[in-house]
Amino acid sequence: QKEVEQDPGPLSVPEGAIVSLNCTYSNSAFQYFMWYRQYSRKGPELLMYTYSSGNKEDGRFTAQVDKSSKYISLFIRDSQPSDSATYLCAMSNTGKLIFGQGTTLQVKP
């Protein structure tokens, strides 16, 4: 079993839709949960991070962590074509990042 599981998609939605991206994990020691966005042929950029359980909101983006279920989510409201990218979840407790596979999202105008 992989430490972090993420559906690779692809996920295609119309502009303005609410997007839900998810990851599950097996290591209960993870305390930090990150979401990265990666455009084609580029390195990942940090979107949001959450410590332990709870929600965090930043503009159109909301990150949720449910440690009891070992499940994290990223919601994107009012999705835009510019949101089209691969979204990777990552987790850490010791400074070593463990990444999910990444979900490819396409937002169609």
Place this chain on the structure above:
Amino acid sequence: GAVVSQHPSRVICKSGTSVKIECRSLDFQATTMFWYRQFPKKSLMLMATSNEGSKATYEQGVEKDKFLINHASLTLSTLTVTSAHPEDSSFYICSAREQGSSWNYGYTFGSGTRLTVV
């Protein structure tokens, strides 16, 4: 914000030759840099941790003699793929942590290097 520059962005080399990839922190000092490898539709896999002035720490299964890492200064780490073979073709990405930033989320990634071995 912190910027990490990676060069080249794309390289094609012949089988059996060596290729050097550079990772520079442009506006901060990085005592630690990280090298990842990413296959299509796969997650980033940590290859090694590069420490300034000391030997790199390699992840299990990564060949030290094939992937040579040198972290000669606080702003530069290099990854040399020696005697490259087609199976080494991949997307290589470096990251660096600015001193004082979080050990968990304070990393800046380079733009990656697409290596194709023919």
